[in-house]
Amino acid sequence: MNTLEEVNDFVHHGHQEYLPHVSIDPVIFGYYQQKLKILLLRWKGLDGWGLPGGFIKRREPLSQAAYRILHEKTNLSDLFLQQFHVFGDSPYRVQERSGREYKEKFGLEVEPDNWLLERTLSIGYFALVDYSKVSVTTDYFTEDYYWFDVSDIPPLLFDQNETVEKALLTLRLQIYHQPIGYNLLPEKFTIPEIHTLYETILGKELDQRNFSKKLIALGLIKKLDERRSIGAHRSPFLYQFEKEQYEQALQEGIMHTY
């Protein structure tokens, strides 16, 4: 979609290709060197930052749509997207929209019963990646992107601040019962490394000794019979995520082996 003609076609005939009433809005968390950030796009014509969202094709499986949208909007692929919530309660998600902004921003006349003005529920997905390894490419609709610190998210389009808050809440809940950070650490890591990761994600300090004891008690990590040699008198033990045990537990629906 690179011309006004194509945008016009999307607005007036997009309902033939896409399901109305439901959008997908991915929240991409990026971690690197003790910082947790979120990927936001600046949408052309909309004067604000927002999530890389889009619509589901009429015969497209839901998860496939989430990956396609993210890839189209950011060029990101090969990351594990996890569905976390459907938003349909806020006033913005209950009402219809006005066609006025299409007229003002794009000079498009939009009929009152246009599919893009109808009530739209939003399905939230999230992922956690190492943002130093990510190269984002914006598309025609988006003129810029930026990794915002989670403690400094600007006012977002629509109700998307709520989406980001709920994604962060879910991420913070899940790090204690899913090996969610395993792709952000070396395969074998030290306690200070995972401690820093968890402090960053949770946004607060954790007592290091209790922290590691609990992670082991929960069956999330295990201590290896191996050390890393850092200096003359420093060779901390290495640890590993209990990833297989976790995946099996998830399959069986039982997370902790009490």
Add this chain to the structure above:
Amino acid sequence: MNTLEEVNDFVHHGHQEYLPHVSIDPVIFGYYQQKLKILLLRWKGLDGWGLPGGFIKRREPLSQAAYRILHEKTNLSDLFLQQFHVFGDSPYRVQERSGREYKEKFGLEVEPDNWLLERTLSIGYFALVDYSKVSVTTDYFTEDYYWFDVSDIPPLLFDQNETVEKALLTLRLQIYHQPIGYNLLPEKFTIPEIHTLYETILGKELDQRNFSKKLIALGLIKKLDERRSIGAHRSPFLYQFEKEQYEQALQEGIMHTY
């Protein structure tokens, strides 16, 4: 909706009142005396058991729709429904449906572009209640209801066996990080009581001593300075859910106080 005329109206004009493409399907778990069951309805004309589902009104907040649908279909109210997943990947959730069954079951002619035949995503909700306290009333569409044991769920309509499985998985994950059973136990309970509840929900045996130690370590329950008098030489200590601490933690997005 009590006559064929009203059903006809729903089929042909329901899209004016309801959003197409999205349904809500609640999974109601019932616990009583060491049994975990699920409430299923037998739908008139559909020859099978299914969830008490329905559609969202065009200007109705999503959560409100979930409560309304459950109440209309079962007469249940005042229970905490929790959204857990949107289903949109299975072949059934990607394709359109056939109008043939409306003709065969109800003698209704349904036009090929009817809203009820369109692709429909399903939003799953679940709740956990004491089923001995519940009185279910079926409506016009449903001719019977039954609490099925979770280990003995019959083949359900559409893709609803997947919905039930995912709900059970979510319930089992959440009992370790939400006070999900607090309305199923007395306010002050003994370790054997909560132990039985958790064994029933998880469907497996748990070592009682380790179990109680972990629940306390997780900050989920606390030991009271109080005992229950059962017999001459039996007066076990009482425990209580750390409900307030949990709700606060949930608000803050941090579940465990490591």
